[in-house]
Amino acid sequence: xxxxxxxxxxxxxxxxxxxxxxxxxxxxxxxxxxxxxxxxxxxxxxxxxxxxxxxxxxxxxxxxxxxxxxxxxxxxxxxxxxxxxxxxxxxxxxxxxxxxxxxxxxxxxxxxxxxxxxxxxxxxxxxxxxxxxxxxxxxxxxxxxxxxxxxxxxxxxxxxxxxxxxxxxxxxxxxxxxxxxxxxxxxxxxxxxxxxxxxxxxxxxxxxxxxxxxxxxxxxxxxxxxxxxxxxxxxxxxxxxxxxxxxxxxxxxxxxxxxxxxxxxxxxxxxxxxxxxxxxxxxxxxxxxxxxxxxxxxxxxxxxxxxxxxxxxxxxxxxxxxxxxxxx
Amino acid sequence: xxxxxxxxxxxxxxxxxxxxxxxxxxxxxxxxxxxxxxxxxxxxxxxxxxxxxxxxxxxxxxxxxxxxxxxxxxxxxxxxxxxxxxxxxxxxxxxxxxxxxxxxxxxxxxxxxxxxxxxxxxxxxxxxxxxxxxxxxxxxxxxxxxxxxxxxxxxxxxxxxxxxxxxxxxxxxxxxxxxxxxxxxxxxxxxxxxxxxxxxxxxxxxxxxxxxxxxxxxxxxxxxxxxxxxxxxxxxxxxxxxxxxxxxxxxxxxxxxxxxxxxxxxxxxxxx
Amino acid sequence: xxxxxxxxxxxxxxxxxxxxxxxxxxxxxxxxxxxxxxxxxxxxxxxxxxxxxxxxxxxxxxxxxxxxxxxxxxxxxxxxxxxxxxxxxxxxxxxxxxxxxxxxxxxxxxxxxxxxxxxxxxxxxxxxxxxxxxxxxxxxxxxxxxxxxxxxxxxxxxxxxxxxxxxxxxxxxxxxxxxxxxxxxxxxxxxxxxxxxxxxxxxxxxxxxxxxxxxxxxxxxxxxxxxxxxxxxxxxxxxxxxxxxxxxxxxxxxxxxxxxxx
Numbered sequence: 001x002x003x004x005x006x007x008x009x010x011x012x013x014x015x016x017x018x019x020x021x022x023x024x025x026x027x028x029x030x031x032x033x034x035x036x037x038x039x040x041x042x043x044x045x046x047x048x049x050x051x052x053x054x055x056x057x058x059x060x061x062x063x064x065x066x067x068x069x070x071x072x073x074x075x076x077x078x079x080x081x082x083x084x085x086x087x088x089x090x091x092x093x094x095x096x097x098x099x100x101x102x103x104x105x106x107x108x109x110x111x112x113x114x115x116x117x118x119x120x121x122x123x124x125x126x127x128x129x130x131x132x133x134x135x136x137x138x139x140x141x142x143x144x145x146x147x148x149x150x151x152x153x154x155x156x157x158x159x160x161x162x163x164x165x166x167x168x169x170x171x172x173x174x175x176x177x178x179x180x181x182x183x184x185x186x187x188x189x190x191x192x193x194x195x196x197x198x199x200x201x202x203x204x205x206x207x208x209x210x211x212x213x214x215x216x217x218x219x220x221x222x223x224x225x226x227x228x229x230x231x232x233x234x235x236x237x238x239x240x241x242x243x244x245x246x247x248x249x250x251x252x253x254x255x256x257x258x259x260x261x262x263x264x265x266x267x268x269x270x271x272x273x274x275x276x277x278x279x280x281x282x283x284x285x286x287x288x289x290x291x292x293x294x295x296x297x298x299x300x301x302x303x304x305x306x307x308x309x310x311x312x313x314x315x316x317x318x319x320x321x322x323x324x325x326x327x328x
Numbered sequence: 329x330x331x332x333x334x335x336x337x338x339x340x341x342x343x344x345x346x347x348x349x350x351x352x353x354x355x356x357x358x359x360x361x362x363x364x365x366x367x368x369x370x371x372x373x374x375x376x377x378x379x380x381x382x383x384x385x386x387x388x389x390x391x392x393x394x395x396x397x398x399x400x401x402x403x404x405x406x407x408x409x410x411x412x413x414x415x416x417x418x419x420x421x422x423x424x425x426x427x428x429x430x431x432x433x434x435x436x437x438x439x440x441x442x443x444x445x446x447x448x449x450x451x452x453x454x455x456x457x458x459x460x461x462x463x464x465x466x467x468x469x470x471x472x473x474x475x476x477x478x479x480x481x482x483x484x485x486x487x488x489x490x491x492x493x494x495x496x497x498x499x500x501x502x503x504x505x506x507x508x509x510x511x512x513x514x515x516x517x518x519x520x521x522x523x524x525x526x527x528x529x530x531x532x533x534x535x536x537x538x539x540x541x542x543x544x545x546x547x548x549x550x551x552x553x554x555x556x557x558x559x560x561x562x563x564x565x566x567x568x569x570x571x572x573x574x575x576x577x578x579x580x581x582x583x584x585x586x587x588x589x590x591x592x593x594x595x596x597x598x599x600x
Numbered sequence: 601x602x603x604x605x606x607x608x609x610x611x612x613x614x615x616x617x618x619x620x621x622x623x624x625x626x627x628x629x630x631x632x633x634x635x636x637x638x639x640x641x642x643x644x645x646x647x648x649x650x651x652x653x654x655x656x657x658x659x660x661x662x663x664x665x666x667x668x669x670x671x672x673x674x675x676x677x678x679x680x681x682x683x684x685x686x687x688x689x690x691x692x693x694x695x696x697x698x699x700x701x702x703x704x705x706x707x708x709x710x711x712x713x714x715x716x717x718x719x720x721x722x723x724x725x726x727x728x729x730x731x732x733x734x735x736x737x738x739x740x741x742x743x744x745x746x747x748x749x750x751x752x753x754x755x756x757x758x759x760x761x762x763x764x765x766x767x768x769x770x771x772x773x774x775x776x777x778x779x780x781x782x783x784x785x786x787x788x789x790x791x792x793x794x795x796x797x798x799x800x801x802x803x804x805x806x807x808x809x810x811x812x813x814x815x816x817x818x819x820x821x822x823x824x825x826x827x828x829x830x831x832x833x834x835x836x837x838x839x840x841x842x843x844x845x846x847x848x849x850x851x852x853x854x855x856x857x858x859x860x861x862x
Binding site: 047048155184185186187188189192211212213214215217218241251252253254255256257258259260261262263264265266267268 | 374518521545546549552585
Binding site: 060062086087089090093094096097098101102103104105106115116119120162165166168169 | 753754755757758759760761762763764765768772773776777
């Protein structure tokens with residue numbers, strides 16, 4: 001089933017929520033494009049309401065897209081028939097944020113893990129218990145506890161079960177939507193380690209959605225920053241973190257607290273940077289980079305280095321990329 | 329040991345829950361002091377007893393449970409665990425105020441935010457309606473809400489999460505309390521909003537001369553905000569000290585493990 | 601509370617199941633001496649044509665409760681299907697189902713019953729069917745409400761993302777989490793239905809004689825109320841006891857299952 005090109009290819013993905021009770025329709029995801037290579041992690045960061053979760057759900061076809069294309073393993077997902085899509089789900093899985101609500105409260109762990117196996121008939125019925133035990137070991141849990149219910153486990157253990165369920169059918173691609181944000185710091189580190197080792201062992205690709213930029217730094221090969229439904233920056237993690245090109249990215253990075261008292265104190269003592277990012281205006285006329293996209297018909301996207309792009313939307317008034325960019 | 333200058337002296341505080349008839353201890357006799365105007369941090373993971381400790385000072389039982397307190401909580405020499413409920417009600421809000429994690433559920437959705445602050449001022453500070461509204465507008469301005477006179481007439485749903493937390497902070501500081509307890513005040517907020525709220529708390533502490541008890545699981549949040557830190561684990565204070573010394577040389581293995589687990593944005597990550 | 605409910609239910613079931621065994625007489629056997637007071641031979645006396653009141657109460661209970669349980673079972677089955685489909689599928693399907701149920705719900709119970717029985721005749725089947733139709737909307741709504749919220753829970757999305765089909769999600773991931781309110785409402789519906797069944801029988805719309813039931817016994821005894829008060833008090837007390845059983849049970853279940861939390 002392998003096809004040339006990236007494992008996942010998202011092009012101009014749009015999601016519009018219909019108008020409701022007098023409110024105009026909302027464009028939650030606006031022409032988002034990126035690729036994910038096999039065995040790699042793309043970190044998708046942004047604040048609440050930026051559209052990052054909707055993007056993840058739209059890629060998994062849990063949310064209908066209003067435009068654009070999502071190709072996984074060379075197959076177009078957006079136009080797929082329902083039955084084909086269900087079969088395709090064995091290649092793409094989902095790890096949700098809240099391990100307390102994403103497991104069926106009245107099903108045992110064994111039942112939870114067996115469900116995907118039965119749905120996709122990936123192992124013969126009599127081998128299911130064996131595979132369930134294998135999955136438990138894979139995520140670092142004791143196979144003896146499979147007959148317990150989710151409420152008997154801690155948050156970290158539950159998240160391990162959620163991960164085991166996602167891996168049951170040997171997927172190629174997993175969307176992790178804030179997989180550790182509901183957990184304690186030490187548990188977060190353990191789950192991140194687990195996701196790492198699973199990636200290496202199984203050559204998984206992740207779309208890792210999170211608002212915590214420090215966690216994303218630890219897991220992602222490449223990083224995409226979302227704001228107002230659009231990607232504002234996309235590039236290798238090292239480049240985006242060390243030389244952010246978009247003022248919004250810089251603002252996000254500046255806000256992350258540093259666990260070092262002296263430096264964090266100095267940071268808090270500085271005047272609060274609260275730049276106002278302009279809305280969707282600037283669709284006509286020259287952009288901040290001086291290019292008129294409406295006239296030239298080019299996408300509003302600028303390469304600042306190979307594989308490191310930045311959007312010319314959402315810049316604070318008066319900001320000029322030329323002045324701020326050279327921090328490379 | 330007993331520092332007469334202390335604003336709050338907690339001695340051998342215990343808290344015991346009664347869950348389905350089975351008693352379980354969540355705070356095991358902890359002692360600590362907070363001086364007037366001092367900022368103190370409490371760090372620990374969920375279930376370590378840090379929030380229960382904070383609620384003990386407010387003498388509030390966590391939702392839907394009964395709890396038996398033990399020990400002493402001396403606030404300006406009065407033992408908060410032993411005073412009459414009437415006196416305690418007066419303490420809450422007026423002398424000791426609290427800000428919670430979730431700014432979404434802590435406000436009354438059917439009242440304008442201005443009316444909610446007015447009420448607080450009329451009840452605790454004995455202001456007239458008109459004087460209360462003047463002070464409300466002042467407070468909303470103080471916590472960084474633009475056009476406070478107009479926004480006072482808005483309902484909570486018209487505010488973003490960060491703005492609601494600002495409103496809650498305005499309510500908390502409305503009577504100029506001596507101690508502000510902030511229990512994970514930024515956990516539910518975005519990182520840029522978190523930075524703004526932290527700056528706000530710091531500024532208010534300084535301007536109003538309030539002591540701050542900041543409770544969080546995040547060492548990054550604690551780092552720049554407080555002078556002293558208490559690390560809690562399993563209902564005990566396992567380590568305490570000046571913030572710089574504690575970050576530079578944590579003594580207790582649990583503190584070391586917690587600090588090591590904090591993700592750092594500057595550590596080089598993975599490469600393609 | 602729930603324990604009391606179950607004890608009462610056990611007593612009720614025991615009387616109904618063991619009825620023919622424990623009833624001292626056949627319900628249609630007449631003995632000399634009508635409208636007699638309580639005696640060693642007839643604990644609750646005899647009715648206007650000399651039949652044993654206690655025996656008729658016990659056997660009559662079977663009829664009344666059988667109609668009640670069968671009718672509610674049908675209403676529950678219909679309510680489950682309609683409520684689940686309506687709540688889970690949503691959109692136009694939901695609108696259509698709920699509008700139709702609203703129309704049924706708007707009909708007064710007795711008017712509907714009288715209409716059906718008048719049109720189709722006072723048979724046992726018609727009575728059961730009428731009552732089942734009358735209570736279907738209530739149960740369907742009780743199913744639909746929680747389904748609407750449970751279908752948005754994370755574990756449902758998780759199941760969908762794993763590739764579980766919509767039918768299986770509805771049955772396995774949604775339905776088991778809405779049973780508590782359904783149990784409570786079913787119990788309450790049983791209590792109401794007992795009243796409805798006896799009231800319809802009282803009005804002569806119930807199953808035809810000679811089989812006794814509480815409603816028709818009340819109707820017959822009414823004219824002799826002053827002569828033989830027990831012939832009225834007996835069935836009245838039985839009706840109250842039976843419906844109280846289900847009300848107590850419903851309240852007990854509500855407490856035990858803590859409906860409304862989560």
